[in-house]
Amino acid sequence: MTRIDLITLSLFVAVAEETSLAKAAERERLAASAISKRLADLELNFNVKLFDRKPNGMFLTSAGSALLHHARLIRRNVGELEAELQDFSAGVRGTIRLHANATAMARYLPEDLKSFLAIYPEVRVELEESTTIETLRAIADNAADIGIYGDVIVPTDLTSFVYRADRLALLIPFDHPLATRDCITFEDTIEYDYIGAPKGSSIDTALVRASSDLGVSLRMSTRTSGFDAISRMVAARLGIAVVPHSVATSYAETLNVKVLTLEERWAERKLMICVRSVDSLTPAAAAFLAHLDRR
Template sequence: MVAAGIANRRPMHRYDLFTLELFIAVVEEQSIAAAAERAHIAASAISRRISELEAMLGAELLVRHSKGIDLTEAGTALLHHARTIQGSVAVMDAELRDFASGLRGLIRVSANKSAIMETLPMELAGFLALHPLIRINLEEGTSPDIVQRVASNQADLGIFGGNIPAPGLQIVPYRRDELVVVLPPGHVLSGRASIAFADLLDHDFVCLERGSSIETLCRRAAEDLGSEVRVRVRVGSFEGQLRIIENGLGIGVVPRQVLDGQMRETGLTALALEDSWRLRPLHIGLRDHASLSRPARRLIAYLTQPSPNATAACPTGASCDAGPSLRSSPQQPSD
Protein backbone atom coordinates (compact mmCIF):
# COMPACT_ATOMS: atom_id res chain seq x y z
CA MET A 1 0.00 0.00 0.00
CA VAL A 2 2.80 2.44 0.90
CA ALA A 3 4.77 1.55 -2.23
CA ALA A 4 1.67 2.07 -4.35
CA GLY A 5 1.09 5.48 -2.78
CA ILE A 6 4.65 6.53 -3.56
CA ALA A 7 4.36 5.25 -7.10
CA ASN A 8 1.18 7.26 -7.70
CA ARG A 9 2.61 10.45 -6.22
CA ARG A 10 3.30 13.27 -8.67
CA PRO A 11 7.03 13.39 -9.51
CA MET A 12 8.86 16.23 -7.75
CA HIS A 13 11.49 18.41 -9.35
CA ARG A 14 15.05 17.63 -8.27
CA TYR A 15 16.61 20.77 -6.88
CA ASP A 16 20.36 21.21 -6.56
CA LEU A 17 21.37 23.00 -3.36
CA PHE A 18 24.38 24.67 -4.96
CA THR A 19 22.22 26.03 -7.77
CA LEU A 20 19.81 27.49 -5.22
CA GLU A 21 22.75 29.09 -3.38
CA LEU A 22 23.94 30.62 -6.65
CA PHE A 23 20.44 31.92 -7.38
CA ILE A 24 20.33 33.61 -3.94
CA ALA A 25 23.79 35.10 -4.56
CA VAL A 26 22.71 36.55 -7.92
CA VAL A 27 19.68 38.20 -6.31
CA GLU A 28 21.68 39.59 -3.38
CA GLU A 29 24.51 40.85 -5.59
CA GLN A 30 22.12 42.06 -8.33
CA SER A 31 24.65 40.76 -10.83
CA ILE A 32 25.64 37.37 -12.23
CA ALA A 33 29.25 38.55 -12.54
CA ALA A 34 29.40 39.68 -8.89
CA ALA A 35 27.76 36.44 -7.76
CA ALA A 36 30.33 34.48 -9.77
CA GLU A 37 33.16 36.31 -8.04
CA ARG A 38 31.56 35.70 -4.64
CA ALA A 39 31.07 31.97 -5.33
CA HIS A 40 34.43 31.51 -7.13
CA ILE A 41 32.75 30.11 -10.22
CA ALA A 42 32.52 31.22 -13.84
CA ALA A 43 29.66 33.57 -14.69
CA SER A 44 28.78 31.37 -17.65
CA ALA A 45 28.35 28.41 -15.28
CA ILE A 46 25.89 30.39 -13.15
CA SER A 47 23.94 31.48 -16.24
CA ARG A 48 23.75 27.88 -17.41
CA ARG A 49 22.55 26.61 -14.03
CA ILE A 50 19.85 29.27 -13.79
CA SER A 51 18.74 28.59 -17.36
CA GLU A 52 18.49 24.87 -16.54
CA LEU A 53 16.49 25.72 -13.41
CA GLU A 54 14.12 27.89 -15.45
CA ALA A 55 13.73 25.11 -18.02
CA MET A 56 12.97 22.57 -15.28
CA LEU A 57 10.34 24.83 -13.71
CA GLY A 58 8.93 26.07 -17.00
CA ALA A 59 9.03 29.65 -15.75
CA GLU A 60 11.35 32.63 -16.11
CA LEU A 61 13.01 33.55 -12.81
CA LEU A 62 15.12 36.58 -13.67
CA VAL A 63 14.84 39.45 -16.10
CA ARG A 64 18.33 40.51 -17.11
CA HIS A 65 19.03 44.11 -18.17
CA SER A 66 21.95 46.54 -18.41
CA LYS A 67 21.65 47.65 -14.77
CA GLY A 68 21.43 44.17 -13.29
CA ILE A 69 18.52 41.80 -12.76
CA ASP A 70 14.90 41.90 -11.65
CA LEU A 71 12.96 39.03 -10.11
CA THR A 72 9.85 37.72 -11.80
CA GLU A 73 6.90 36.60 -9.69
CA ALA A 74 8.19 33.02 -9.94
CA GLY A 75 11.68 34.21 -8.99
CA THR A 76 10.34 35.97 -5.90
CA ALA A 77 8.59 32.78 -4.80
CA LEU A 78 11.72 30.71 -5.43
CA LEU A 79 13.88 33.17 -3.46
CA HIS A 80 11.64 32.80 -0.40
CA HIS A 81 11.75 29.01 -0.49
CA ALA A 82 15.45 28.88 -1.39
CA ARG A 83 16.34 30.98 1.65
CA THR A 84 14.17 28.75 3.83
CA ILE A 85 15.94 25.67 2.48
CA GLN A 86 19.35 27.31 2.87
CA GLY A 87 18.61 28.21 6.49
CA SER A 88 17.30 24.74 7.30
CA VAL A 89 20.30 23.06 5.69
CA ALA A 90 22.70 25.36 7.56
CA VAL A 91 21.06 24.56 10.89
CA MET A 92 20.93 20.84 10.07
CA ASP A 93 24.57 20.80 9.02
CA ALA A 94 25.71 22.67 12.12
CA GLU A 95 23.80 20.34 14.43
CA LEU A 96 24.66 17.04 12.76
CA ARG A 97 28.30 17.71 11.91
CA ASP A 98 29.34 17.70 15.56
CA PHE A 99 26.35 15.98 17.14
CA ALA A 100 28.41 13.01 18.30
CA SER A 101 29.43 14.76 21.52
CA GLY A 102 26.88 16.80 23.38
CA LEU A 103 24.52 19.59 22.43
CA ARG A 104 25.92 21.49 19.48
CA GLY A 105 24.58 23.83 16.88
CA LEU A 106 24.48 27.27 15.32
CA ILE A 107 21.88 29.88 16.34
CA ARG A 108 21.32 32.87 14.07
CA VAL A 109 20.26 35.86 16.18
CA SER A 110 19.32 39.30 14.87
CA ALA A 111 19.00 42.06 17.49
CA ASN A 112 18.48 45.79 17.60
CA LYS A 113 20.96 48.29 19.00
CA SER A 114 19.20 48.60 22.36
CA ALA A 115 19.42 44.88 23.10
CA ILE A 116 23.07 44.70 22.05
CA MET A 117 24.00 47.76 24.12
CA GLU A 118 22.12 46.55 27.19
CA THR A 119 21.98 43.03 28.68
CA LEU A 120 22.12 40.74 25.64
CA PRO A 121 25.94 40.37 25.43
CA MET A 122 26.14 39.38 29.11
CA GLU A 123 23.26 36.95 28.68
CA LEU A 124 24.82 35.34 25.60
CA ALA A 125 28.10 34.98 27.48
CA GLY A 126 26.29 33.19 30.31
CA PHE A 127 24.43 30.92 27.90
CA LEU A 128 27.57 29.99 25.95
CA ALA A 129 29.43 29.28 29.19
CA LEU A 130 26.76 26.66 29.93
CA HIS A 131 26.80 25.35 26.35
CA PRO A 132 30.38 25.64 25.02
CA LEU A 133 29.59 23.59 21.90
CA ILE A 134 26.89 25.97 20.68
CA ARG A 135 27.82 28.85 18.36
CA ILE A 136 25.90 32.08 17.85
CA ASN A 137 25.89 34.32 14.80
CA LEU A 138 24.74 37.74 16.11
CA GLU A 139 23.69 40.39 13.58
CA GLU A 140 22.63 43.95 14.42
CA GLY A 141 19.81 45.72 12.61
CA THR A 142 16.85 48.04 12.93
CA SER A 143 13.68 46.50 14.34
CA PRO A 144 11.79 46.36 10.99
CA ASP A 145 14.81 44.74 9.32
CA ILE A 146 15.00 42.17 12.10
CA VAL A 147 11.34 41.23 11.67
CA GLN A 148 11.97 40.74 7.94
CA ARG A 149 15.08 38.60 8.55
CA VAL A 150 13.18 36.28 10.86
CA ALA A 151 10.18 36.08 8.54
CA SER A 152 12.42 35.22 5.56
CA ASN A 153 14.41 32.64 7.58
CA GLN A 154 17.63 34.65 7.50
CA ALA A 155 17.59 34.54 11.32
CA ASP A 156 16.30 31.94 13.77
CA LEU A 157 15.12 34.55 16.25
CA GLY A 158 15.08 38.31 16.47
CA ILE A 159 15.03 40.82 19.32
CA PHE A 160 13.29 44.09 18.49
CA GLY A 161 11.14 46.91 19.85
CA GLY A 162 7.67 45.84 20.89
CA ASN A 163 6.11 48.80 19.06
CA ILE A 164 7.15 47.40 15.67
CA PRO A 165 4.56 45.25 13.80
CA ALA A 166 5.66 41.64 13.29
CA PRO A 167 2.87 39.97 11.28
CA GLY A 168 3.09 36.19 11.13
CA LEU A 169 5.73 35.83 13.86
CA GLN A 170 5.34 34.24 17.28
CA ILE A 171 6.22 36.73 20.02
CA VAL A 172 7.90 36.10 23.38
CA PRO A 173 8.22 38.99 25.88
CA TYR A 174 11.93 39.60 26.56
CA ARG A 175 12.79 42.75 28.51
CA ARG A 176 11.46 46.22 29.26
CA ASP A 177 13.67 49.29 29.15
CA GLU A 178 13.11 52.95 30.03
CA LEU A 179 13.70 55.76 27.56
CA VAL A 180 15.16 59.06 28.78
CA VAL A 181 15.98 62.42 27.21
CA VAL A 182 19.67 63.29 26.75
CA LEU A 183 20.76 66.94 26.78
CA PRO A 184 24.10 68.48 25.80
CA PRO A 185 26.14 70.46 28.35
CA GLY A 186 24.53 73.75 29.34
CA HIS A 187 21.21 73.09 27.61
CA VAL A 188 18.30 75.35 28.58
CA LEU A 189 16.34 72.35 29.90
CA SER A 190 19.16 71.03 32.09
CA GLY A 191 17.65 72.25 35.36
CA ARG A 192 14.56 70.05 35.08
CA ALA A 193 14.18 66.58 36.60
CA SER A 194 11.58 65.36 34.11
CA ILE A 195 9.76 66.55 31.02
CA ALA A 196 6.86 65.69 28.74
CA PHE A 197 7.73 64.80 25.17
CA ALA A 198 5.46 67.61 23.92
CA ASP A 199 7.79 70.15 25.54
CA LEU A 200 10.74 68.84 23.50
CA LEU A 201 9.31 69.42 20.05
CA ASP A 202 10.66 72.98 19.74
CA HIS A 203 14.22 71.63 19.99
CA ASP A 204 16.47 69.95 17.41
CA PHE A 205 16.89 66.18 17.74
CA VAL A 206 19.74 63.77 17.07
CA CYS A 207 18.10 60.47 16.09
CA LEU A 208 18.99 56.97 15.01
CA GLU A 209 18.19 55.98 11.43
CA ARG A 210 14.59 56.14 10.26
CA GLY A 211 12.64 52.97 11.04
CA SER A 212 14.47 52.14 14.26
CA SER A 213 12.21 51.35 17.20
CA ILE A 214 12.97 54.52 19.19
CA GLU A 215 12.80 56.78 16.12
CA THR A 216 9.40 55.28 15.28
CA LEU A 217 8.14 55.84 18.84
CA CYS A 218 9.23 59.49 18.81
CA ARG A 219 7.85 60.14 15.34
CA ARG A 220 4.45 58.64 16.18
CA ALA A 221 4.30 60.47 19.52
CA ALA A 222 4.90 63.76 17.69
CA GLU A 223 2.26 62.91 15.08
CA ASP A 224 -0.24 62.19 17.87
CA LEU A 225 0.46 65.71 19.13
CA GLY A 226 -0.11 67.18 15.67
CA SER A 227 3.56 67.98 15.26
CA GLU A 228 6.80 66.41 14.05
CA VAL A 229 10.30 65.72 15.35
CA ARG A 230 12.85 68.29 14.17
CA VAL A 231 15.66 65.92 13.18
CA ARG A 232 18.92 67.78 12.67
CA VAL A 233 21.27 64.79 12.54
CA ARG A 234 20.73 61.05 11.98
CA VAL A 235 23.35 58.52 13.08
CA GLY A 236 23.75 54.76 13.02
CA SER A 237 24.72 54.02 16.63
CA PHE A 238 24.05 55.11 20.19
CA GLU A 239 27.73 56.00 20.61
CA GLY A 240 27.57 58.33 17.63
CA GLN A 241 24.27 59.78 18.80
CA LEU A 242 25.68 60.66 22.23
CA ARG A 243 28.86 62.15 20.76
CA ILE A 244 26.82 64.38 18.46
CA ILE A 245 24.58 65.45 21.36
CA GLU A 246 27.64 66.11 23.53
CA ASN A 247 28.82 68.59 20.90
CA GLY A 248 25.61 70.57 21.11
CA LEU A 249 23.88 69.62 17.86
CA GLY A 250 20.61 68.56 19.46
CA ILE A 251 18.88 66.45 22.08
CA GLY A 252 18.01 62.75 21.89
CA VAL A 253 16.00 59.88 23.33
CA VAL A 254 17.91 56.76 24.37
CA PRO A 255 17.47 53.79 26.75
CA ARG A 256 18.53 54.67 30.28
CA GLN A 257 20.80 51.64 30.50
CA VAL A 258 22.66 52.69 27.35
CA LEU A 259 23.16 56.17 28.74
CA ASP A 260 24.37 54.88 32.12
CA GLY A 261 27.17 53.04 30.34
CA GLN A 262 28.21 56.05 28.23
CA MET A 263 27.97 59.07 30.59
CA ARG A 264 31.37 58.84 32.24
CA GLU A 265 33.55 61.89 31.63
CA THR A 266 30.88 63.67 29.56
CA GLY A 267 28.77 66.70 30.30
CA LEU A 268 25.57 65.01 29.19
CA THR A 269 22.41 65.40 31.27
CA ALA A 270 19.53 62.90 31.46
CA LEU A 271 15.90 63.90 31.99
CA ALA A 272 13.13 61.43 32.81
CA LEU A 273 10.34 61.31 30.24
CA GLU A 274 6.86 61.74 31.71
CA ASP A 275 5.05 59.95 28.86
CA SER A 276 3.82 56.39 29.41
CA TRP A 277 5.54 55.09 26.25
CA ARG A 278 8.91 55.75 27.88
CA LEU A 279 8.61 52.18 29.24
CA ARG A 280 9.31 50.18 26.10
CA PRO A 281 9.02 46.39 25.77
CA LEU A 282 11.55 44.39 23.78
CA HIS A 283 10.27 41.23 22.11
CA ILE A 284 11.78 37.99 20.85
CA GLY A 285 10.23 37.03 17.53
CA LEU A 286 10.39 33.64 15.80
CA ARG A 287 8.59 31.85 12.99
CA ASP A 288 7.54 28.66 14.78
CA HIS A 289 8.83 27.44 18.14
CA ALA A 290 8.13 23.79 17.33
CA SER A 291 10.38 23.87 14.25
CA LEU A 292 13.30 25.65 15.95
CA SER A 293 16.52 23.77 16.53
CA ARG A 294 17.07 22.45 20.04
CA PRO A 295 19.87 24.98 20.75
CA ALA A 296 17.63 27.88 19.64
CA ARG A 297 14.82 26.72 21.92
CA ARG A 298 17.24 26.53 24.82
CA LEU A 299 18.51 30.04 24.13
CA ILE A 300 14.98 31.44 24.19
CA ALA A 301 14.30 29.64 27.48
CA TYR A 302 17.53 31.08 28.91
CA LEU A 303 16.81 34.64 27.78
CA THR A 304 13.28 34.63 29.15
CA GLN A 305 13.89 33.07 32.55
CA PRO A 306 13.58 35.42 35.58
CA SER A 307 17.31 35.32 36.30
CA PRO A 308 19.47 34.70 33.21
CA ASN A 309 22.55 34.15 35.38
CA ALA A 310 21.07 31.12 37.15
CA THR A 311 23.29 28.21 36.14
CA ALA A 312 20.47 25.77 36.75
CA ALA A 313 18.79 26.96 33.57
CA CYS A 314 18.58 24.33 30.84
CA PRO A 315 21.09 21.79 32.18
CA THR A 316 19.98 18.68 30.29
CA GLY A 317 16.28 18.44 31.13
CA ALA A 318 13.43 18.55 28.66
CA SER A 319 11.77 21.54 30.28
CA CYS A 320 13.99 23.94 28.34
CA ASP A 321 12.73 22.53 25.06
CA ALA A 322 9.05 22.79 25.95
CA GLY A 323 8.97 26.48 25.08
CA PRO A 324 8.01 29.76 26.73
CA SER A 325 4.61 31.41 26.60
CA LEU A 326 4.05 32.38 22.98
CA ARG A 327 1.58 34.65 21.27
CA SER A 328 1.10 35.48 17.61
CA SER A 329 1.80 39.02 16.48
CA PRO A 330 -1.30 40.77 15.11
CA GLN A 331 -1.50 41.19 11.36
CA GLN A 332 -0.99 44.93 11.25
CA PRO A 333 0.80 46.87 8.52
CA SER A 334 4.18 48.47 9.05
CA ASP A 335 4.71 52.12 8.31
Protein backbone atom coordinates (compact mmCIF):
# COMPACT_ATOMS: atom_id res chain seq x y z
CA MET A 1 0.00 0.00 0.00
CA THR A 2 1.36 3.43 -0.95
CA ARG A 3 1.86 5.74 2.00
CA ILE A 4 1.89 9.55 2.08
CA ASP A 5 4.03 11.17 4.75
CA LEU A 6 3.21 14.50 6.39
CA ILE A 7 6.38 16.20 5.14
CA THR A 8 5.49 15.46 1.54
CA LEU A 9 1.95 16.72 2.12
CA SER A 10 3.27 19.95 3.58
CA LEU A 11 5.59 20.46 0.62
CA PHE A 12 2.76 19.72 -1.79
CA VAL A 13 0.54 22.32 -0.07
CA ALA A 14 3.34 24.89 -0.20
CA VAL A 15 3.82 24.44 -3.96
CA ALA A 16 0.05 24.48 -4.56
CA GLU A 17 -0.36 27.71 -2.61
CA GLU A 18 2.69 29.44 -4.03
CA THR A 19 2.24 28.07 -7.60
CA SER A 20 6.01 28.18 -7.71
CA LEU A 21 8.65 25.61 -6.83
CA ALA A 22 11.19 28.33 -6.03
CA LYS A 23 8.84 30.23 -3.73
CA ALA A 24 7.78 27.01 -2.00
CA ALA A 25 11.43 26.11 -1.50
CA GLU A 26 12.10 29.51 0.06
CA ARG A 27 9.03 29.18 2.28
CA GLU A 28 9.95 25.68 3.44
CA ARG A 29 13.70 26.38 3.56
CA LEU A 30 14.53 23.39 1.41
CA ALA A 31 16.23 22.95 -1.94
CA ALA A 32 13.83 23.18 -4.85
CA SER A 33 15.30 19.97 -6.23
CA ALA A 34 14.39 18.08 -3.03
CA ILE A 35 10.79 19.28 -3.21
CA SER A 36 10.59 18.47 -6.92
CA LYS A 37 11.85 14.92 -6.23
CA ARG A 38 9.22 14.33 -3.53
CA LEU A 39 6.40 15.59 -5.78
CA ALA A 40 7.61 13.48 -8.70
CA ASP A 41 7.71 10.39 -6.44
CA LEU A 42 4.22 11.18 -5.19
CA GLU A 43 2.87 11.38 -8.74
CA LEU A 44 4.72 8.20 -9.71
CA ASN A 45 3.43 6.25 -6.71
CA PHE A 46 -0.19 7.08 -7.52
CA ASN A 47 0.26 7.17 -11.29
CA VAL A 48 -1.47 10.55 -11.42
CA LYS A 49 -0.50 14.05 -12.52
CA LEU A 50 -0.90 16.59 -9.72
CA PHE A 51 0.47 19.72 -11.41
CA ASP A 52 0.50 21.29 -14.83
CA ARG A 53 4.04 22.60 -15.04
CA LYS A 54 4.07 25.80 -17.08
CA PRO A 55 6.66 28.56 -17.65
CA ASN A 56 4.71 30.92 -15.38
CA GLY A 57 4.23 28.45 -12.56
CA MET A 58 2.87 25.12 -11.29
CA PHE A 59 -0.89 24.78 -11.34
CA LEU A 60 -3.06 22.04 -9.87
CA THR A 61 -4.80 19.46 -11.98
CA SER A 62 -8.17 18.08 -10.91
CA ALA A 63 -6.38 15.33 -9.01
CA GLY A 64 -4.12 17.92 -7.42
CA SER A 65 -7.11 19.97 -6.26
CA ALA A 66 -8.62 16.88 -4.65
CA LEU A 67 -5.36 16.12 -2.87
CA LEU A 68 -5.05 19.74 -1.68
CA HIS A 69 -8.47 19.57 -0.03
CA HIS A 70 -7.56 16.42 1.89
CA ALA A 71 -4.04 17.58 2.64
CA ARG A 72 -5.34 20.70 4.34
CA LEU A 73 -7.80 18.66 6.42
CA ILE A 74 -5.06 16.24 7.46
CA ARG A 75 -2.69 19.06 8.42
CA ARG A 76 -5.42 20.79 10.42
CA ASN A 77 -6.30 17.57 12.24
CA VAL A 78 -2.65 16.91 13.03
CA GLY A 79 -2.30 20.47 14.32
CA GLU A 80 -5.33 20.01 16.58
CA LEU A 81 -3.92 16.69 17.81
CA GLU A 82 -0.59 18.32 18.66
CA ALA A 83 -2.37 21.17 20.47
CA GLU A 84 -4.47 18.75 22.50
CA LEU A 85 -1.47 16.64 23.45
CA GLN A 86 0.31 19.82 24.53
CA ASP A 87 -2.73 20.65 26.64
CA PHE A 88 -2.43 17.29 28.39
CA SER A 89 1.27 17.84 29.02
CA ALA A 90 0.43 21.20 30.60
CA GLY A 91 -2.20 19.63 32.83
CA VAL A 92 -5.19 20.79 30.74
CA ARG A 93 -7.55 17.94 29.92
CA GLY A 94 -8.43 18.78 26.37
CA THR A 95 -10.00 21.56 24.35
CA ILE A 96 -13.65 21.84 23.29
CA ARG A 97 -14.45 23.72 20.09
CA LEU A 98 -17.94 25.10 20.52
CA HIS A 99 -20.02 27.06 18.01
CA ALA A 100 -23.34 28.54 19.15
CA ASN A 101 -26.00 30.96 18.02
CA ALA A 102 -26.62 34.35 19.60
CA THR A 103 -29.54 33.17 21.74
CA ALA A 104 -27.51 30.44 23.41
CA MET A 105 -24.59 32.81 23.88
CA ALA A 106 -26.76 35.49 25.47
CA ARG A 107 -29.07 33.43 27.65
CA TYR A 108 -28.05 29.87 28.39
CA LEU A 109 -24.41 29.05 27.75
CA PRO A 110 -22.79 31.36 30.33
CA GLU A 111 -24.35 29.48 33.25
CA ASP A 112 -23.83 26.07 31.65
CA LEU A 113 -20.19 26.84 31.00
CA LYS A 114 -19.74 28.15 34.52
CA SER A 115 -21.14 24.97 36.09
CA PHE A 116 -19.21 22.71 33.69
CA LEU A 117 -15.85 24.42 34.26
CA ALA A 118 -16.42 24.25 38.00
CA ILE A 119 -16.38 20.46 37.60
CA TYR A 120 -13.66 20.35 34.92
CA PRO A 121 -11.46 23.39 35.59
CA GLU A 122 -8.62 22.09 33.40
CA VAL A 123 -10.69 21.94 30.23
CA ARG A 124 -10.32 24.80 27.76
CA VAL A 125 -13.35 25.95 25.74
CA GLU A 126 -12.96 27.77 22.43
CA LEU A 127 -16.35 29.42 21.94
CA GLU A 128 -17.42 31.09 18.70
CA GLU A 129 -20.73 32.77 17.91
CA SER A 130 -22.08 31.73 14.52
CA THR A 131 -25.31 31.46 12.57
CA THR A 132 -27.17 28.19 12.17
CA ILE A 133 -25.75 27.59 8.69
CA GLU A 134 -22.21 28.38 9.83
CA THR A 135 -22.56 26.13 12.88
CA LEU A 136 -23.85 23.13 10.92
CA ARG A 137 -21.09 23.58 8.34
CA ALA A 138 -18.44 23.76 11.07
CA ILE A 139 -19.67 20.52 12.63
CA ALA A 140 -19.89 18.74 9.26
CA ASP A 141 -16.34 19.90 8.37
CA ASN A 142 -14.96 18.92 11.78
CA ALA A 143 -14.06 22.56 12.47
CA ALA A 144 -16.09 22.38 15.71
CA ASP A 145 -16.89 19.59 18.18
CA ILE A 146 -20.31 20.77 19.39
CA GLY A 147 -22.79 23.19 17.85
CA ILE A 148 -25.90 24.89 19.18
CA TYR A 149 -28.42 26.20 16.64
CA GLY A 150 -32.10 27.01 16.09
CA ASP A 151 -34.33 24.21 14.84
CA VAL A 152 -35.48 25.93 11.64
CA ILE A 153 -32.96 23.75 9.79
CA VAL A 154 -32.94 19.99 10.31
CA PRO A 155 -29.61 18.40 9.34
CA THR A 156 -29.83 14.80 8.14
CA ASP A 157 -26.18 13.87 8.47
CA LEU A 158 -25.54 15.00 12.06
CA THR A 159 -26.62 13.80 15.49
CA SER A 160 -28.89 16.32 17.26
CA PHE A 161 -30.43 16.74 20.70
CA VAL A 162 -32.84 19.28 22.17
CA TYR A 163 -30.98 21.85 24.27
CA ARG A 164 -33.64 24.37 25.37
CA ALA A 165 -37.17 25.43 24.47
CA ASP A 166 -37.19 29.02 23.30
CA ARG A 167 -39.97 31.39 22.23
CA LEU A 168 -39.68 34.33 19.85
CA ALA A 169 -41.40 37.66 20.47
CA LEU A 170 -41.81 41.01 18.72
CA LEU A 171 -39.90 43.97 20.09
CA ILE A 172 -41.26 47.42 19.18
CA PRO A 173 -40.72 51.05 20.27
CA PHE A 174 -42.96 52.00 23.19
CA ASP A 175 -44.82 54.61 21.09
CA HIS A 176 -45.18 52.40 17.99
CA PRO A 177 -48.66 52.12 16.35
CA LEU A 178 -48.76 48.46 17.45
CA ALA A 179 -47.97 49.31 21.06
CA THR A 180 -51.65 49.25 22.06
CA ARG A 181 -51.64 45.49 21.57
CA ASP A 182 -50.21 42.71 23.72
CA CYS A 183 -50.11 39.99 21.07
CA ILE A 184 -49.92 40.03 17.30
CA THR A 185 -49.61 37.88 14.19
CA PHE A 186 -46.69 38.18 11.85
CA GLU A 187 -49.01 39.27 9.03
CA ASP A 188 -50.00 42.34 11.04
CA THR A 189 -46.37 43.51 11.12
CA ILE A 190 -45.30 43.28 7.48
CA GLU A 191 -46.09 46.92 6.64
CA TYR A 192 -43.44 48.08 9.12
CA ASP A 193 -39.66 48.26 8.78
CA TYR A 194 -37.69 45.48 10.46
CA ILE A 195 -34.30 45.39 12.12
CA GLY A 196 -32.91 42.11 10.80
CA ALA A 197 -30.69 39.48 12.37
CA PRO A 198 -27.63 38.24 10.43
CA LYS A 199 -28.35 36.30 7.25
CA GLY A 200 -28.34 32.58 7.88
CA SER A 201 -29.32 32.90 11.54
CA SER A 202 -32.28 30.83 12.71
CA ILE A 203 -34.39 33.96 13.30
CA ASP A 204 -33.60 35.31 9.85
CA THR A 205 -34.48 31.93 8.31
CA ALA A 206 -37.79 31.84 10.19
CA LEU A 207 -38.72 35.36 9.01
CA VAL A 208 -37.78 34.61 5.41
CA ARG A 209 -39.98 31.52 5.45
CA ALA A 210 -42.87 33.31 7.13
CA SER A 211 -42.82 36.21 4.65
CA SER A 212 -42.50 33.76 1.75
CA ASP A 213 -45.57 31.89 2.99
CA LEU A 214 -47.48 35.19 2.87
CA GLY A 215 -46.11 36.01 -0.57
CA VAL A 216 -44.48 39.24 0.59
CA SER A 217 -40.99 40.64 0.97
CA LEU A 218 -40.04 41.79 4.43
CA ARG A 219 -39.07 45.46 4.69
CA MET A 220 -35.60 45.31 6.20
CA SER A 221 -34.34 48.79 7.08
CA THR A 222 -31.22 47.59 8.87
CA ARG A 223 -29.49 44.30 9.51
CA THR A 224 -27.08 43.80 12.39
CA SER A 225 -25.75 41.21 14.81
CA GLY A 226 -26.12 41.09 18.56
CA PHE A 227 -29.37 41.43 20.48
CA ASP A 228 -28.08 44.50 22.29
CA ALA A 229 -27.56 46.35 19.00
CA ILE A 230 -30.90 45.15 17.62
CA SER A 231 -32.79 46.20 20.75
CA ARG A 232 -31.17 49.64 20.85
CA MET A 233 -32.06 50.20 17.20
CA VAL A 234 -35.66 49.33 18.01
CA ALA A 235 -35.56 51.80 20.91
CA ALA A 236 -34.22 54.42 18.47
CA ARG A 237 -37.36 53.84 16.33
CA LEU A 238 -35.40 52.45 13.38
CA GLY A 239 -37.71 49.46 13.10
CA ILE A 240 -39.22 46.47 14.88
CA ALA A 241 -37.53 43.12 15.48
CA VAL A 242 -38.15 39.49 16.28
CA VAL A 243 -35.93 38.34 19.14
CA PRO A 244 -36.11 35.62 21.82
CA HIS A 245 -38.76 36.44 24.42
CA SER A 246 -36.27 36.17 27.28
CA VAL A 247 -34.00 38.67 25.56
CA ALA A 248 -36.87 41.02 24.74
CA THR A 249 -38.11 41.16 28.34
CA SER A 250 -34.65 41.95 29.67
CA TYR A 251 -34.35 44.95 27.35
CA ALA A 252 -37.93 46.07 28.02
CA GLU A 253 -36.82 46.78 31.58
CA THR A 254 -34.01 49.14 30.55
CA LEU A 255 -35.01 50.56 27.13
CA ASN A 256 -38.08 52.37 25.85
CA VAL A 257 -39.42 49.26 24.12
CA LYS A 258 -42.39 46.92 24.44
CA VAL A 259 -42.65 43.15 24.00
CA LEU A 260 -45.56 41.64 22.07
CA THR A 261 -46.45 37.95 22.04
CA LEU A 262 -46.01 36.62 18.52
CA GLU A 263 -48.97 34.38 17.75
CA GLU A 264 -47.25 32.09 15.30
CA ARG A 265 -46.50 28.41 15.49
CA TRP A 266 -42.95 29.02 14.31
CA ALA A 267 -42.40 31.41 17.23
CA GLU A 268 -42.23 28.32 19.47
CA ARG A 269 -38.84 26.91 18.68
CA LYS A 270 -36.12 24.75 20.16
CA LEU A 271 -32.42 25.28 20.44
CA MET A 272 -30.59 22.14 19.36
CA ILE A 273 -27.20 20.61 20.09
CA CYS A 274 -25.46 18.84 17.23
CA VAL A 275 -22.32 16.74 16.82
CA ARG A 276 -20.93 14.71 13.94
CA SER A 277 -20.91 11.55 16.03
CA VAL A 278 -21.12 11.00 19.78
CA ASP A 279 -18.59 8.18 19.53
CA SER A 280 -15.99 10.38 17.83
CA LEU A 281 -16.01 13.11 20.51
CA THR A 282 -12.95 13.67 22.65
CA PRO A 283 -13.43 12.87 26.36
CA ALA A 284 -13.70 16.59 27.17
CA ALA A 285 -16.30 17.23 24.45
CA ALA A 286 -18.25 14.12 25.45
CA ALA A 287 -18.33 15.32 29.07
CA PHE A 288 -19.59 18.73 27.98
CA LEU A 289 -22.25 17.21 25.74
CA ALA A 290 -23.47 15.11 28.68
CA HIS A 291 -23.51 18.25 30.81
CA LEU A 292 -25.62 20.15 28.27
CA ASP A 293 -27.94 17.19 27.70
CA ARG A 294 -28.50 16.50 31.39
CA ARG A 295 -31.94 18.14 31.60
